[in-house]
Amino acid sequence: MATTVNSGNIPVSNTQSSTSADPRYEGSTFQYSMLLEHLIGEKRPIKDLNPTVMGGLPNPMKTDDQKMIERGMESCAFKAVLACVGGFVLGGAFGVFTAGIDTNVGFDPKDPMRTPTAREVLKDMGQRGMSYAKNFAVIGAMFSCTECIIESHRGKSDWKNAVYSGCVTGGAIGFRGELTTSSGAKAGVLGCGGFAAFSAAIEYYLR
Amino acid sequence: MDPEKAQQLAAELEVEMMADMYNRMTNACHRKCVPPHYKEAELSKGEAVCLDRCVAKYLDLHERLGRKLTELSVQDEEMMRKNAIGQ
Numbered sequence: 314m315a316t317t318v319n320s321g322n323i324p325v326s327n328t329q330s331s332t333s334a335d336p337r338y339e340g341s342t343f344q345y346s347m348l349l350e351h352l353i354g355e356k357r358p359i360k361d362l363n364p365t366v367m368g369g370l371p372n373p374m375k376t377d378d379q380k381m382i383e384r385g386m387e388s389c390a391f392k393a394v395l396a397c398v399g400g401f402v403l404g405g406a407f408g409v410f411t412a413g414i415d416t417n418v419g420f421d422p423k424d425p426m427r428t429p430t431a432r433e434v435l436k437d438m439g440q441r442g443m444s445y446a447k448n449f450a451v452i453g454a455m456f457s458c459t460e461c462i463i464e465s466h467r468g469k470s471d472w473k474n475a476v477y478s479g480c481v482t483g484g485a486i487g488f489r490g491e492l493t494t495s496s497g498a499k500a501g502v503l504g505c506g507g508f509a510a511f512s513a514a515i516e517y518y519l520r
Numbered sequence: 521m522d523p524e525k526a527q528q529l530a531a532e533l534e535v536e537m538m539a540d541m542y543n544r545m546t547n548a549c550h551r552k553c554v555p556p557h558y559k560e561a562e563l564s565k566g567e568a569v570c571l572d573r574c575v576a577k578y579l580d581l582h583e584r585l586g587r588k589l590t591e592l593s594v595q596d597e598e599m600m601r602k603n604a605i606g607q
Contacts, residue, residue, distance in 0.1 A: 366535075465565060465566070468566055
């Protein structure tokens with residue numbers, strides 16, 4: 314900050330605020346630091362900051378309950394639970410449908426011409442439906458959870474989040490398959506690539 | 521200058537300063553965090569997280585720079601006072 318001192322004995326202050334030209338303050342020492350303390354530093358007045366005061370559009374304040382509910386609904390856990398339930402329902406429907414068209418039920422090697430009883434068919438449909446439902450639920454929850462976490466970490470929302478989380482989910486599935494059947498790490502990589510490509514295709518379609 | 525005058529002046533300038541800071545912060549964070557793809561009206565999770573971080577950083581910066589400015593201004597006044605006494 315440049316100091317300007319008169320040739321006389323009255324020190325004229327250095328200041329960069331527009332009040333230096335204000336006739337009230339000419340000829341007196343103007344202490345910028347004191348003003349700053351009242352504006353930014355220790356002695357500033359306690360105000361409640363809301364957009365109405367600061368120049369935004371006036372908005373009725375949200376209650377604490379409402380804020381908590383909104384925060385819960387935006388959280389990663391809620392989204393994962395939602396995807397889990399959705400996956401369960403979808404998987405159940407898909408499993409039941411597949412059981413209907415797959416005619417492998419009740420096959421008795423001694424009597425190939427026997428038609429399966431209704432109870433056998435229903436039991437098979439129930440089992441397949443449940444198995445598909447559980448798988449889809451787990452996959453959906455994992456995908457949604459990882460996507461939400463990756464998006465929160467990156468701070469951006471674009472198609473790459475889905476691709477990364479598709480890779481993680483596919484890799485986890487492939488790796489788990491590899492652990493139980495020992496087919497090598499290739500299954501993990503393949504799962505990652507496949508699921509990531511699938512997610513990319515879906516994102517391309519959606520955006 | 522006595523503290524009372526400083527307080528009055530600060531009260532006048534405060535409203536303007538707050539409004540200006542709010543406007544600049546909104547513009548800067550909008551430019552950084554919200555890409556111009558308006559396919560839906562709601563803020564997505566990534567954008568909301570980015571805005572939280574942007575506002576926190578902006579306010580932190582504002583406070584630190586203000587403190588540094590106050591420090592520098594105090595030093596400057598000391599120097600000026602010494603010069604005035606020395607003359």
